[in-house]
Amino acid sequence: MIISLILLFSSIFEVSKPTSPEDWKLIQYVFDSSLNGSEIVVQCKNYYLTRVELCSLRPQTWLDDNVLSTMSDAVTLVKKKMKYPLNWYLPISFAENTDDPRKCISFAEKHRIKENYMLDLLCCEKVFVPVFDEERSHFFLYVLQLKKKVVEIWDSFAASSQSDWGDRRLHNLLVSLDFLFKDDIDQKYQNVWSFKDFRMERPSNVPQQPNGYDCGVYVIKFMVAPEEVTNPDFVFDSDNERLEVALRLLASDVNSCSDDLASKAEAYCEQRFGNCENLS
Ligand SMILES: *[C@@H]1O[C@H](CO)[C@@H](O)[C@H](O)[C@H]1NC(C)=O
Numbered sequence: 001m002i003i004s005l006i007l008l009f010s011s012i013f014e015v016s017k018p019t020s021p022e023d024w025k026l027i028q029y030v031f032d033s034s035l036n037g038s039e040i041v042v043q044c045k046n047y048y049l050t051r052v053e054l055c056s057l058r059p060q061t062w063l064d065d066n067v068l069s070t071m072s073d074a075v076t077l078v079k080k081k082m083k084y085p086l087n088w089y090l091p092i093s094f095a096e097n098t099d100d101p102r103k104c105i106s107f108a109e110k111h112r113i114k115e116n117y118m119l120d121l122l123c124c125e126k127v128f129v130p131v132f133d134e135e136r137s138h139f140f141l142y143v144l145q146l147k148k149k150v151v152e153i154w155d156s157f158a159a160s161s162q163s164d165w166g167d168r169r170l171h172n173l174l175v176s177l178d179f180l181f182k183d184d185i186d187q188k189y190q191n192v193w194s195f196k197d198f199r200m201e202r203p204s205n206v207p208q209q210p211n212g213y214d215c216g217v218y219v220i221k222f223m224v225a226p227e228e229v230t231n232p233d234f235v236f237d238s239d240n241e242r243l244e245v246a247l248r249l250l251a252s253d254v255n256s257c258s259d260d261l262a263s264k265a266e267a268y269c270e271q272r273f274g275n276c277e278n279l280s
Helices: 001-009 021-030 049-057 063-081 092-096 101-110 113-117 165-179 180-187 215-224 239-251 258-273
Strands: 042-044 048-050 087-089 126-133 140-144 151-152 198-201
Touching: 021 049, 021 239, 021 258, 042 239, 048 049, 048 063, 048 140, 048 151, 049 063, 049 239, 063 087, 063 092, 063 126, 063 215, 063 239, 092 101, 092 126, 092 165, 101 113, 113 198, 126 165, 126 215, 140 215, 151 165, 165 180, 215 239
Parallel strands: 087 126, 151 198
Antiparallel strands: 042 048, 126 140, 140 151
């Protein structure tokens, strides 16, 4: 019975992991490409995602960089609700401007990157900076470890990394951070501390992607679960990871569309499948 229904509705989005009926309905609704692609399905503070952008989380699909920025926005909002946020998660647009430190600084000032994404420098442990490498068409991640004064490069396709491009960008990024935090550094470290003195490291235990399309999804995973991915037993299941990112964004209470979306998904499933409890 269930199988014949699935065949009947052949464009049903296959959900490979156990999912609650509510989540299953959400997934069917947002991933139905016959619906309005411009509909906003995730709205955080500074970034939002349309259906078309979120659909870049479909299996084997190249990730839209707005998904990365919206994830940084969502994680930052969640962390800000906690008492002691220790990590900062920057939108990918920050590193996009590091071809020139002046451009990077003015971008940060215009978009209030420091106020929105970076909190107290003294409390900060790690800064996650997603990067898009235009030469390789590849997403990777800088992890700044403030206590150790180290920048780790988390690259799921390390064999292809061209140090020249990355080194220049990284230098500009660190110089820009020194400028943005000049007052804090002067006050708290009496000027003897600076981002640009950070040492670069390439950890050898970063999982490597077996395909050409998952780099953006790896970057999100590196940001939200760095301990999990470096566990020797970790296995990256692409379809599941994509689904998890979608649900994390859609069902999050920092998604201001989430209530609205849940009722639209309910009505959509009711109309499309009748009582769809059996399908999930
Ligand atoms: C699609 O969604 C956008 C954004 O919500 C809206 O402005 C537009 O009118 C919708 N188009 C249709 C055909 O419903």
